[in-house]
Amino acid sequence: MVERGSGVSLWRQIEETLAADIAAKTLRERLPNEIELAGRFGVNRHTIRRAVQALEGRGLVRIEQGRGTFVQEDLIDYRLGHKSRFTHSLQTQRLTGGSRVLGHDEVIARENISSLLELPAHSRVLKVESLDLVDERVVGVCTQYFPLPRFAGFAEPYAESGSTVLTLREFGIVECRRKLSRVTARLPKPEVAQQLAQPKTQPILYVESVYADADGVPIEYGITRFAGDAIQLFIEPEQ
Incomplete structure (x- = not known):
C-alpha cells in the first residue's frame, strides 16, 4: 500500500514499488492491468497510469498499444560479424524469430543504392518491406533491396519462409558476407x-x-530500424 501524507506523491511511491518488484523479478512479463493495480494500491486509474508512464520513461516497461504493459526483457545481442546476420544472433541466444513480409515491388534504384550494390545507374531492384520479430514482438522495421533480374521471384519464397538466409539458399547462395555496416x-x-x-x-x-556473395558481388542492401530498448550491437573483429 501507499502512504498518504508522507510528502512523496502517490504515483511516485507506486512507481518505486513496481520498480523494486521488477528488480527483484517478482514482477515479470506482463503487468496487471490498471484496474488490478488500482485495487492493489487503493488509488484511481489516473495515478496508476502516471506511475506506469514513469516506468516506461526509465526503460523498465514497454507499453504496447492494444496489448498491455510488459516488463522490458534483457537486450538482444546483435553481432555484426563478417559472416553473421541477425538470425544467427538469435540462434546463438536460442531465441525464436523471423521476418514477416509486408510488401514488395520492383523499383528504379536511387543513386546511393545503385552505388552500394555496384549497379549501373537507373538499375531495377526488388524492394521488400518486412518486420523482424523475436518471440512475437516486433523489434525491427526493415527495407531490403536485391538486384534484378538475379533475384526475380525472391519475395514469394521469402514471405513463406520468413528467412532471408533460407531464401538466398534457394537462389544458390549458401554463404554471404557482410561487406558494409553503418x-x-x-x-x-x-x-x-x-x-x-x-x-x-x-x-x-x-x-x-551490404551483403555480398562468395565472389564478392553485392547481393543485398538492407536498412533495419531496431527498437533501441530491444537490441544491443556487438562488433566482432574479423577472424
Whole structure:
C-alpha cells in the first residue's frame, strides 16, 4: 500500500514499488492491468497510469498499444560479424524469430543504392518491406533491396519462409558476407514508432548493411530500424 501524507506523491511511491518488484523479478512479463493495480494500491486509474508512464520513461516497461504493459526483457545481442546476420544472433541466444513480409515491388534504384550494390545507374531492384520479430514482438522495421533480374521471384519464397538466409539458399547462395555496416541513432518516423510500439521520442538504431556473395558481388542492401530498448550491437573483429 501507499502512504498518504508522507510528502512523496502517490504515483511516485507506486512507481518505486513496481520498480523494486521488477528488480527483484517478482514482477515479470506482463503487468496487471490498471484496474488490478488500482485495487492493489487503493488509488484511481489516473495515478496508476502516471506511475506506469514513469516506468516506461526509465526503460523498465514497454507499453504496447492494444496489448498491455510488459516488463522490458534483457537486450538482444546483435553481432555484426563478417559472416553473421541477425538470425544467427538469435540462434546463438536460442531465441525464436523471423521476418514477416509486408510488401514488395520492383523499383528504379536511387543513386546511393545503385552505388552500394555496384549497379549501373537507373538499375531495377526488388524492394521488400518486412518486420523482424523475436518471440512475437516486433523489434525491427526493415527495407531490403536485391538486384534484378538475379533475384526475380525472391519475395514469394521469402514471405513463406520468413528467412532471408533460407531464401538466398534457394537462389544458390549458401554463404554471404557482410561487406558494409553503418549504424546511427535517430528518432523514428511516426509509422515506424507505431510498428515498434514505442514512443516517437525514443531513439532507434538505424542499421544499414551490404551483403555480398562468395565472389564478392553485392547481393543485398538492407536498412533495419531496431527498437533501441530491444537490441544491443556487438562488433566482432574479423577472424
